Amino acid sequence: xxxxxxxxxxxxxxxxGLSAATLVSEYKIKALILxxxxxxxxxxxxxxxxxxxxxxxxxxxxxxxxGLVQSFRAANLEYRCSAKVWYLSNDGKVSYSIAGKSYSxxxxxxxxxxxxxxxxxxxxxxxxxxVMSAGAAQILLKESGVVCENAVFIGTGPLLYLIAHxxxxxxxxxxxxxxxxxxxNYYQALKHCFGGLWGIKDIIQGWRWRREIxxxxxxxxxxxxxxxxxxxxxVKSVDYLKNGIWQNLQCEHAFIHQGVxxxxxxxxxxxxxxxxxxxLACWTIRTNEHCESSIKGISVAGDACTINGxxxxxxxxxxxxxNILSQLNIISTSQRDKLVKPFKRTLKxxxxxRAFLDALFKPDQxxxxxxxxxxxxxxxxxxxxxxxxxxxxxxxxxxxxxxxxSRCGMGLCQxxxxxxxxxxxxxxxxxxxTSNIGYFxxxxxxxxxTLGELATLDEV
Amino acid sequence: MFxxxxxxxxxxxxxxxxxxxLVVAKKLNVAAALLESGVTSFRQGEVNLNxxxxxxxxxxxxxxxxxxxxxEKQQSCLIQVREGMIIxxxxxxxxxxxx
Numbered sequence: 116x117x118x119x120x121x122x123x124x125x126x127x128x129x130x131x132g133l134s135a136a137t138l139v140s141e142y143k144i145k146a147l148i149l150x151x152x153x154x155x156x157x158x159x160x161x162x163x164x165x166x167x168x169x170x171x172x173x174x175x176x177x178x179x180x181x182g183l184v185q186s187f188r189a190a191n192l193e194y195r196c197s198a199k200v201w202y203l204s205n206d207g208k209v210s211y212s213i214a215g216k217s218y219s220x221x222x223x224x225x226x227x228x229x230x231x232x233x234x235x236x237x238x239x240x241x242x243x244x245x246v247m248s249a250g251a252a253q254i255l256l257k258e259s260g261v262v263c264e265n266a267v268f269i270g271t272g273p274l275l276y277l278i279a280h281x282x283x284x285x286x287x288x289x290x291x292x293x294x295x296x297x298x299x300n301y302y303q304a305l306k307h308c309f310g311g312l313w314g315i316k317d318i319i320q321g322w323r324w325r326r327e328i329x330x331x332x333x334x335x336x337x338x339x340x341x342x343x344x345x346x347x348x349x350v351k352s353v354d355y356l357k358n359g360i361w362q363n364l365q366c367e368h369a370f371i372h373q374g375v376x377x378x379x380x381x382x383x384x385x386x387x388x389x390x391x392x393x394x395l396a397c398w399t400i401r402t403n404e405h406c407e408s409s410i411k412g413i414s415v416a417g418d419a420c421t422i423n424g425x426x427x428x429x430x431x432x433x434x435x436x437x438n439i440l441s442q443l444n445i446i447s448t449s450q451r452d453k454l455v456k457p458f459k460r461t462l463k464x465x466x467x468x469r470a471f472l473d474a475l476f477k478p479d480q481x482x483x484x485x486x487x488x489x490x491x492x493x494x495x496x497x498x499x500x501x502x503x504x505x506x507x508x509x510x511x512x513x514x515x516x517x518x519x520x521s522r523c524g525m526g527l528c529q530x531x532x533x534x535x536x537x538x539x540x541x542x543x544x545x546x547x548x549t550s551n552i553g554y555f556x557x558x559x560x561x562x563x564x565t566l567g568e569l570a571t572l573d574e575v
Numbered sequence: 576m577f578x579x580x581x582x583x584x585x586x587x588x589x590x591x592x593x594x595x596x597l598v599v600a601k602k603l604n605v606a607a608a609l610l611e612s613g614v615t616s617f618r619q620g621e622v623n624l625n626x627x628x629x630x631x632x633x634x635x636x637x638x639x640x641x642x643x644x645x646x647e648k649q650q651s652c653l654i655q656v657r658e659g660m661i662i663x664x665x666x667x668x669x670x671x672x673x674x
Contacts, residue, residue, distance in 0.1 A: 151634050153655060158633055232635045244616045244626040251632035259607035263577045285580050348626045497622040527637035
């Protein structure tokens with residue numbers, strides 16, 4: 116076996132990747148874990164090792180990640196951090212670069228565990244200097260111990276309440292929270308309240324955070340009909356429409372968030388089949404019960420496949436790992452089926468409240484599809500809603516065509532912050548289902564790579 | 576305004592941003608170090624040349640691009656600060672484009 120050939124290559128060191136890696140370490144296989152971050156934990160448990168002594172302010176959910184990371188460290192696997200994976204082929208070739216030097220490796224089995232990213236939130240003014248995502252605020256707090264005082268938080272979803280709770284816990288004042296959860300979602304969620312009972316602990320936790328926010332000096336503004344961020348070059352105010360009147364909050368910083376969606380770029384680049392999930396209002400990757408994608412030898416686990424949260428992702432990672440071991444003939448399929456049972460059982464409990472949570476926090480269509488023509492949809496190329504409508508008017512009928520017509524999705528983020536909006540906008544404008552519009556074709560390199568970096572590859 | 580919480584920031588390093596020396600915690604990534612030093616505008620937008628800064632802090636948005644030690648378009652949220660790092664804004668070179 117060549118030095119650069121592995122039985123398994125895991126892409127991503129979040130909960131799914133870490134649990135898979137730790138599980139396979141008990142068997143004699145050659146595995147490699149590649150991760151873009153500087154330390155294991157993914158986004159959910161980011162900075163967990165450095166924060167060991169003061170995790171209490173960051174919540175019990177965050178603390179849970181420590182065991183996962185410690186087991187992974189103890190397993191002593193081949194792990195490369197700060198590794199940017201920019202190519203994956205359908206026969207398991209992986210190219211990545213670290214500090215400007217590229218490497219090429221081959222995996223008999225590949226596990227994609229790239230997690231989630233925040234959903235695009237195309238508000239008027241969301242590209243202004245001073246606007247960041249709420250996830251960014253959380254990463255700054257967890258990894259760097261940096262906070263921003265008197266910011267306005269806008270949006271919906273568990274993460275928004277979590278970061279507000281964390282800010283209050285560390286004594287950082289928040290100017291206001293503008294909650295964009297649609298009123299109707301509470302009724303929709305009630306339909307799934309039976310499933311919700313399984314997650315009653317999390318739901319009570321969520322309500323506690325909400326109450327804590329309301330009891331602190333933070334202004335909590337809900338039932339708004341529209342939101343925009345104003346300023347000529349940097350943020351001057353956040354404006355919101357409530358009861359038919361526009362009101363504004365003077366501020367220099369706004370953090371926005373409306374849920375997370377799978378990071379699908381690498382899966383799509385290799386040709387994995389995707390599915391439009393209406394409940395989540397996003398694209399997910401089609402996998403079977405063993406987390407295998409439509410491409411042989413490529414599995415996708417955790418939030419990179421569909422959104423179930425960090426705890427479920429760790430179970431999925433173990434489920435995927437057991438199947439991979441059987442594919443490698445390390446264990447038999449009957450051993451796999453026996454070993455997988457406890458993970459499937461706990462996964463089932465973990466997933467039970469998802470329908471309730473997804474219904475409660477499904478972002479309103481008005482915030483997924485902007486109304487104001489001047490709203491920037493593609494942040495990189497600064498393509499507005501009006502530009503997309505113009506493209507449609509002159510005959511653009513598909514998401515991929517939109518790239519040629521308008522350059523939407525052609526920037527460095529490769530559609531990560533506009534692709535979902537573009538699919539939904541086109542579906543609405545053309546009056547067809549989003550699944551019919553499709554998504555951008557994602558081609559390698561899936562992260563920008565310089566010619567210099569390419570030239571460092573040892574192959575011809 | 577961004578600021579650090581906690582009593583000790585640990586070891587420090589000196590970096591240079593647009594000719595200005597900044598003393599920052601060694602553990603920080605470049606984006607966090609600049610934000611904590613009061614810098615929020617990292618670059619010019621490619622089209623409208625407006626001020627842009629970090630958005631996602633997790634390597635997805637490419638809004639935090641900056642020039643580090645002469646190398647352009649670096650993702651500042653993914654790179655740790657180093658002693659003596661020379662950082663400058665990622666400006667759009669309009670004159671080059673017109674040549």
